[in-house]
Amino acid sequence: MKQLEEKILAEGIVLSNTVLKVDSFINHQMDPVLMKEMGKEFARRFQHKKITKVLTIESSGIAPAIMTALELEVPMIFARKRKSLTLREGLITAKVYSFTKKEENEITVAEKFVSPNDQILIIDDFLANGQAALGLMEIVKQVGAKVAGIGIVIEKSFQDGRQRLNDAGIQVESLARIASLENGKVEFVKEEALAGGM
Amino acid sequence: MKQLEEKILAEGIVLSNTVLKVDSFINHQMDPVLMKEMGKEFARRFQHKKITKVLTIESSGIAPAIMTALELEVPMIFARKRKSLTLREGLITAKVYSFTKKEENEITVAEKFVSPNDQILIIDDFLANGQAALGLMEIVKQVGAKVAGIGIVIEKSFQDGRQRLNDAGIQVESLARIASLENGKVEFVKEEALAGGM
Incomplete structure (x- = not known):
């Protein structure tokens, strides 16, 4: 998505070879306004999938997810993150390890909001190692619902999350795909590489 | 806001005399869709205030705040919540005590996103004791910016948060004002009471 790539080039700060602020x-x-445009773009890319719900994880996923849900005219759910849970009644849980924070969280969704008939679109702000997306997929799987696709705002294509999700046979759509952050410079995955089935 | 009151009556669950789910x-x-309508309504109620930024707190404030910011065509910032912080560089912090969770959190906003010239609209999902709103006001005050108003989705008018914010001389607009949750029943503040300057 050109508008997002331009914003990343203008305002993104490369903190290291792996971290983009x-x-x-x-x-x-x-x-x-950019969030709304991203919501429209996700809706367009998954319009053929008969999405019934959008699922994300707090906090940064909420804004792109609500904009996508608005376009698709379906409810949005955000999974909550907790260090560990004592009360699990009525909750579906999955574990998510954060490589950045070096800690494991439990993510939870209330059982009553997801049914086996749901076609769920997962939205998140970043895709790196894919841990958050895999945790959300695990939650959908536990209910017997279907993951119809995964929409990512910024994908670090030099990390292995994308490959893991592809291996699971899921349609992944990332609005910006970063090939490299080396030498303090953002490089996007080139269109030709994409067309070649990267 | 009628549409919100109807939704609360249809889907809200009264868990106790003080808790509405x-x-x-x-x-x-x-x-x-309701989030978008609420954003429009907040924008309408504060349209004369020359808002330059919308400020909220993660996680439940994000959706109504982004919809309000979209209508007002200004950036939105969400304060982050942490148990306690070690690194404070470049951050404005305030303490927020949660009566529900009986714990104190620090909330933070990056200094660089707020300037003394800002006219800030604070948005949050609930107003009970006013702790979150007062914490956000404290952050705005530290930068020397102005709190132009506070927009609340659901106000528990039987608790003292509203009075505290009124005492601070701030325009508070709540889309639903709950007078009572007694006997498992939601009662809204009556229009006449409002007109009388409650």
């Missing part, structure tokens, strides 16, 4: 428009301060 | 459309599963 986008807190001026994605995950602390947010650009609502 | 709205997790089917506000703070776990979300109704994106």
